[in-house]
Amino acid sequence: MHAATPSTPLGSHPAPRLTPVAAAALTADLADLPYTAESVEALLGPVAADSLARERPEAARLAVARARDVEGLEDEATGHDDDAALPRSAHRPLAALVGAWMLGDPVPASDLAAALPRTGLPGALAAGLVVEAGEGLVRGTVELTPYEVDEPGRMWVAADQTALQRRGPLPEDHVLGIGRASLTLAGATQRRPVGRALDVGTGCGIQTLHLLAHAEHVTATDLSERALEFTRFNLLLNAEELGLDRERIEDRVRLLAGDMLAPVAGERFDLVVSNPPFVITPRTDPDAPVLTYRDGGREGDRIVAELIAALPDHLTEGGTAQLLANWEIPAEGDGAAAWDARPRSWIAPGVQAWIIQRDSQDPAGYAETWLRDSSLELDPHAYEAAYRGYLEDFVARGVSGVGFGHVWLRRPAADGSQGRGWTVAEELTQPVDEALGAAWAAAVARRDRLAVVPDRAGGVSGDVVGDPALTALRSLHLRVADDVTEERHQRFGAEHPEVILARQGGGFRRTARLDTATAGVLSASDGELSVGQLVGAVVALLELDDAGRAGLLAALRELYEDGFLVEGA
Incomplete structure (x- = not known):
């Protein structure tokens, strides 16, 4: 890798x-x-x-x-x-x-x-x-542990022994087992039936096991031959649960050795997932060990940049890719630049992208995290040298911090049914559901709904006066999602609340601050009246001007896209 x-x-x-x-x-x-x-x-x-x-x-x-x-x-x-x-x-x-x-x-x-x-x-x-x-x-000689999920079901997964089991630092060709990052990606992946799926940097095959529950065929790549051998072992061991014929594994799974996307040059897939070797490691010492499962062998965050830039060419129309990533946050003046500056720059024109930063660390914290991951503290002299190397590398390249999170990409359908290219970048530091995939897929579907505007003939038109998304929004009959609750805060003796909040109990678990107008629309949103009808009533009641009406519609669009409002009775 x-x-x-x-x-x-x-x-x-x-x-x-x-x-x-x-x-x-x-x-x-x-x-x-x-x-x-x-x-x-x-x-x-x-x-x-x-x-x-x-x-x-x-x-x-x-x-x-x-x-x-x-x-x-x-x-x-x-x-x-x-x-x-x-x-x-x-x-x-x-x-x-x-x-x-x-x-x-x-x-x-x-x-x-x-x-x-x-x-x-x-x-x-x-x-x-x-x-x-x-x-x-x-x-x-291995770590072989039970692994149970709703889909595919009850399995066992083999990988190399951990540092705990080895009683020492990890070797360079270590094949990682079921880790937190693997579970995070598996939970966040938007599951849908697909024909061809690709797992880039498969490791011991965790993502491939999940993909087989909803993909007709899966290709798994890894630079490490050891990793592919572990993946094959896990496929054979769990063949019955995965619906595989042990004598003909290759009918549904293809294992290819090579660097990142090189083994599938010229091919396209409906779904790509990747937990790539995104860890940023100093390259100042050519003799320093490189852990295959996490170190991409490039300087800084280049391996993630290369992967994100190249993935759209490997997607079918409507095809999606999801990966975990690190990105460097460059220093700017006395502080740091916007955290999303670098990942935004990697998105190809016309591609739809959703970038979520879940955490960020300063250079010292980042070094400590990954030195601890490799158990290098068991060798104090090597630990000190590696720690110093991290800090010197970040200073030399003007890096003030490192972000971690999710990247979702889609090559939109050519007929415009999924809209045009867009990029969303948001920082979510609150706890979110481990199984985020369903909520994320629903959020994408809501964006798609606003990209399609019915015309009078019942077809689809993008030539509507004003913002087509708001035209679509006005026609929707929405209700408040079942997991959303309301909070009102006011000082003792106050006649009206000073703060009104809407909170999600599941999915992204966002919190939205509402004004009187948006709170009024949400209070009346039971699916019976359209958004346009509700907005008209609130505008008249509160005597809002055109700017107030526009602001209310924009706020409701955001609440719909974020899942506070949903379709259905």
């Missing part, structure tokens, strides 16, 4: 491999045990499970050690009272899988064999999932 192929560091295990027959056996073993998130929490208890999620393994190790003593195990020994989700007979075998694949600890070979009766110890060794550790013990 960067320009130069990294060297293979000492201590990296080969990526695991499965035959179709071995994959079916392993899937059955994991399902029968069962090796699920619910069962793991039942074994560990909620406190230990939460600690492990924070990469603190001590409580989990204690729970696993207790679970090995099955004969004398009492309910309270597990650290919780409710063992109903986990049969007593599963404690010891499950503890072996948790120990080997989630903690990276040596476990009794006999326990692992008992957990995987069809696969057996020889099968686990042959697949590269464990290695012998002497004295009747085996040690896991």
Whole structure:
């Protein structure tokens, strides 16, 4: 996922491999045990499970050690009272899988064999999932964890061991597992049935697993051959849940090695997703290690700039792309320039783009985040040198901060049914729904609705006097969305509220400040009257002039586009 192929560091295990027959056996073993998130929490208890999620393994190790003593195990020994989700007979075998694949600890070979009766110890060794550790013990070589989502369903995902499991910094060719960024992108992706989808920089294949739930065919690319091997392993392991034929995976999935979009030159897709190697890393030291999964091998934010600029040429008409990204915020005078200056400059003419900044960091904070991510603090001298390198690089290039967020792109349909090119850039620092995709798709659909203006013949016309979007808005019958609530604030004894707020309880969870006119329209918006009729009534009641009417319509357009108002009875 960067320009130069990294060297293979000492201590990296080969990526695991499965035959179709071995994959079916392993899937059955994991399902029968069962090796699920619910069962793991039942074994560990909620406190230990939460600690492990924070990469603190001590409580989990204690729970696993207790679970090995099955004969004398009492309910309270597990650290919780409710063992109903986990049969007593599963404690010891499950503890072996948790120990080997989630903690990276040596476990009794006999326990692992008992957990995987069809696969057996020889099968686990042959697949590269464990290695012998002497004295009747085996040690896991991968992180293999349960992964459960509404769609596609219950799965398992293999990746390289984490720094916690390795007890040391990550190697250059590390293949990342299920991380926060992966989950963020999966939740934000606007799911719709598509013919051809593309996953750029697939890693261990998380986005590809999600795409297969609604795409007829998925192409996954990555510069790292190791990453593609992990993706293939995960596809074979979860083939039944994904609706794949293990003997013919290639019928629905194509795995291509290469840098970013190079493997699909000249091809177009209905949907592209990417969690690219967007981390900004100093390039001043040519011998500094480059972590393939996160470092794009370019200076600054160039890899994201190149990807965003190139993506429209790989989209079909109406095709969309969604990615996570970092962008540099340049210094300007004594402060910083607008955060969206750089990402806006990357958008090609005629393309529709929606850029959301979720967080920003100063150079020091950014360096600390990514040095901690690679566990470089375990080597104090290397940590200090790398930290200094980050700060010197940002100063030399005039960078005052780094933004992080989402980028959505669309190549609009040529018939104008989706409007023309536009760019929205907004900063959303409040909590938002993890599954943001549905709300985002609805927001895009509302923008499309305002781009289409019915003419008297029932067709579509863009030649309307005034703003066509406002003409469309006037004809809509809208109601306040179900998740929107009203807040009014006033001083004690005041006759009227000084502040009126509308708050969304879901989706983007925006807050809008209303004036008397907009609050009046929202109060009456139950879908019976059109926006035009409601505006006419409020204008007459409040005796607004033409400027007031125009301002009210503009405010209502924004409230509609942002989802405070929706169509329907």
